[in-house]
Amino acid sequence: MHLSDFSSRATSRVRLRFYNDRAGDISYIEYLRKILLHNTNLSIVVEEKPIDELQGDVKFLEDEAVLICSRHYSVNVPTTDRMRIVEV
Amino acid sequence: MSTEKIDIILTTDRTMMSNHHGKEFLGFMATGPPIGMPEELWMWIAAPKMRTDEHGRPWQAPYALRKLEALLLDNGYDAAVIDPDYVDRYLPNAKILMLSHHDYFALCPPSSEWWVVTKNEPVNARSFKRFMEKTAIREAKKNGLKIIVGGPSAWQWLYKIDLWSRWGVDTVVDGEGERIALDLVKKVFANEPLPRYVFVGPRDVPNIDEIPTIKYASINGLVEIMRGCPRGCKFCSVTLRKLRHIPLDMIEKEIRVNVSQGVVNGLLHSEDVLLYGAHGLNLNPDALIKLHELARRNLQEIAWSHASLAAIKDAEEKYRLISKIMEIVKSDGTQTYLGVEVGIETGSARLAKKIMPAKSLPYPTESWPEIVEDAFSIMHENNIIPAATLILGLPEETPEDLVQTAELIDKLRPYRSLIVPMFFVPMGVLKNKDWFTDVKVTNEHIEVMRRCLWHSIYWAEDIINKFYLNKPAAMPLRVLIKAFLKYVKWKGKMIERKLGLTPIETPAMPIAK
Numbered sequence: 001m002h003l004s005d006f007s008s009r010a011t012s013r014v015r016l017r018f019y020n021d022r023a024g025d026i027s028y029i030e031y032l033r034k035i036l037l038h039n040t041n042l043s044i045v046v047e048e049k050p051i052d053e054l055q056g057d058v059k060f061l062e063d064e065a066v067l068i069c070s071r072h073y074s075v076n077v078p079t080t081d082r083m084r085i086v087e088v
Numbered sequence: 089m090s091t092e093k094i095d096i097i098l099t100t101d102r103t104m105m106s107n108h109h110g111k112e113f114l115g116f117m118a119t120g121p122p123i124g125m126p127e128e129l130w131m132w133i134a135a136p137k138m139r140t141d142e143h144g145r146p147w148q149a150p151y152a153l154r155k156l157e158a159l160l161l162d163n164g165y166d167a168a169v170i171d172p173d174y175v176d177r178y179l180p181n182a183k184i185l186m187l188s189h190h191d192y193f194a195l196c197p198p199s200s201e202w203w204v205v206t207k208n209e210p211v212n213a214r215s216f217k218r219f220m221e222k223t224a225i226r227e228a229k230k231n232g233l234k235i236i237v238g239g240p241s242a243w244q245w246l247y248k249i250d251l252w253s254r255w256g257v258d259t260v261v262d263g264e265g266e267r268i269a270l271d272l273v274k275k276v277f278a279n280e281p282l283p284r285y286v287f288v289g290p291r292d293v294p295n296i297d298e299i300p301t302i303k304y305a306s307i308n309g310l311v312e313i314m315r316g317c318p319r320g321c322k323f324c325s326v327t328l329r330k331l332r333h334i335p336l337d338m339i340e341k342e343i344r345v346n347v348s349q350g351v352v353n354g355l356l357h358s359e360d361v362l363l364y365g366a367h368g369l370n371l372n373p374d375a376l377i378k379l380h381e382l383a384r385r386n387l388q389e390i391a392w393s394h395a396s397l398a399a400i401k402d403a404e405e406k407y408r409l410i411s412k413i414m415e416i417v418k419s420d421g422t423q424t425y426l427g428v429e430v431g432i433e434t435g436s437a438r439l440a441k442k443i444m445p446a447k448s449l450p451y452p453t454e455s456w457p458e459i460v461e462d463a464f465s466i467m468h469e470n471n472i473i474p475a476a477t478l479i480l481g482l483p484e485e486t487p488e489d490l491v492q493t494a495e496l497i498d499k500l501r502p503y504r505s506l507i508v509p510m511f512f513v514p515m516g517v518l519k520n521k522d523w524f525t526d527v528k529v530t531n532e533h534i535e536v537m538r539r540c541l542w543h544s545i546y547w548a549e550d551i552i553n554k555f556y557l558n559k560p561a562a563m564p565l566r567v568l569i570k571a572f573l574k575y576v577k578w579k580g581k582m583i584e585r586k587l588g589l590t591p592i593e594t595p596a597m598p599i600a601k
Binding site: 012036041045048 | 243246247249252253263281283284285286287288289290291292
């Protein structure tokens with residue numbers, strides 16, 4: 001999944017939310033840097049939330065979303081037609 | 089220490105919160121490390137303390153902070169720009185600390201270049217670090233203070249995650265802040281979590297009617313006349329934003345705010361002042377004349393922030409507009425010159441075509457070196473003094489490109505100007521390119537750099553004596569800077585000897601027009 005996919009679909013805003021079990025750990029920014037710097041077209045918001053809020057958020061999802069998760073991490077979330085799950 | 093209460097503190101470090109003795113160009117010294125003198129003296133030259141009232145409110149403050157302050161005040165928030173020396177008294181009771189900077193960590197040009205060349209950290213980054221290490225900020229963080237940082241160098245935080253975390257910065261905002269700032273402030277007041285990072289894309293920039301008018305004086309009377317730029321140079325971030333022309337009445341209102349608070353000189357800010365009111369890249373002489381008449385009516389001295397060389401040539405050749413504007417500028421009988429920053433970037437038409445195909449318009453990119461020389465000649469004849477930039481290390485740059493750049497600098501010798509070479513930092517659409525801190529400086533780079541050095545030294549004394557620091561009050565500064573120039577001259581010759589380079593001739597100082 002590339003940000004350009006969103007761009008080509010005329011989406012102007014993308015929210016990247018990190019569910020994390022270590023509050024305040026922003027080391028993920030290191031991995032995001034290239035993506036964020038590559039982007040010049042989309043408005044991007046990066047957020048973080050505790051991992052235990054993931055299930056609730058999925059349940060009340062209003063927008064289209066892609067859940068990217070580690071294949072070494074078992075995620076138990078309700079399925080919804082608004083969300084696609086990608087294992088990496 | 090007495091405490092006072094403001095909910096939202098807007099501030100920055102000393103290198104930004106200074107009017108640089110009323111000489112904007114001296115602020116560039118803050119991009120270098122202290123050379124040949126103690127840091128305190130260097131800081132006094134580059135960024136002397138700003139006069140404040142008894143509450144620590146600075147007389148002049150960076151324009152971006154003034155805009156945010158106006159936005160927050162207009163929306164009923166208790167916000168104020170505070171001088172960095174006075175923030176401690178407000179921090180215990182503040183909810184938000186908002187910071188802006190042109191170059192937080194000295195990663196932008198020309199700071200990054202001085203850092204690479206001298207191996208010493210520039211004073212802007214040192215000063216910012218000293219500010220962020222304040223005990224009062226650390227204590228306030230423990231009590232729930234939120235820190236939001238922004239400004240044109242916000243992207244640098246992506247390279248400084250350790251400091252982002254260490255200083256407890258809550259949100260980094262990259263892009264024009266008018267729309268997002270209010271959202272973030274509302275979140276803080278509603279005790280909602282803040283996002284970590286926000287990039288404001290081109291479709292979310294504010295319209296003219298969303299841009300507030302400043303309420304207090306900006307540094308050196310800087311007033312924005314445009315936002316964005318249509319030239320689309322690949323190395324520039326401004327060009328990614330929608331082009332907006334600020335209406336004349338709003339410009340005049342801001343100039344009057346400055347003048348009413350004793351800032352009687354003004355700096356018209358745009359990426360290309362001559363494109364004010366333009367239709368695409370077609371100049372609008374009427375709008376430019378009106379703009380300068382307005383500035384003349386209200387200001388003692390007028391300066392431009394940036395202008396493109398192609399527009400200078402086009403304006404003069406097509407409309408004799410540079411001469412007309414300078415007649416207006418000089419019409420009060422006191423102003424004799426006008427300063428501006430211009431971008432040469434390269435002397436190679438081939439490279440220009442690749443990275444800035446629209447910069448030469450309406451002229452063909454193939455004639456870029458001639459455009460540069462013609463524009464320099466026009467500026468020289470009209471007493472416009474440019475500080476010009478060159479970019480070294482651009483992607484796809486070849487030794488032949490650098491030879492052509494060196495040849496162009498030689499041709500520019502007769503024209504009064506300063507030329508500053510800068511190493512490429514990926515901004516704009518090139519900002520995803522691999523960035524380097526380990527710059528590979530080639531022999532051709534050295535040839536270009538030393539030509540720039542001797543060109544600038546050749547003209548600097550003339551500019552200082554006859555234009556920039558010619559008033560009696562500027563004497564201490566003039567003496568110090570001339571001493572510094574002597575040191576640079578000596579050091580430059582020493583390095584040339586060390587590298588076994590034949591010295592470049594430095595003819596006697598020409599007689600200024």
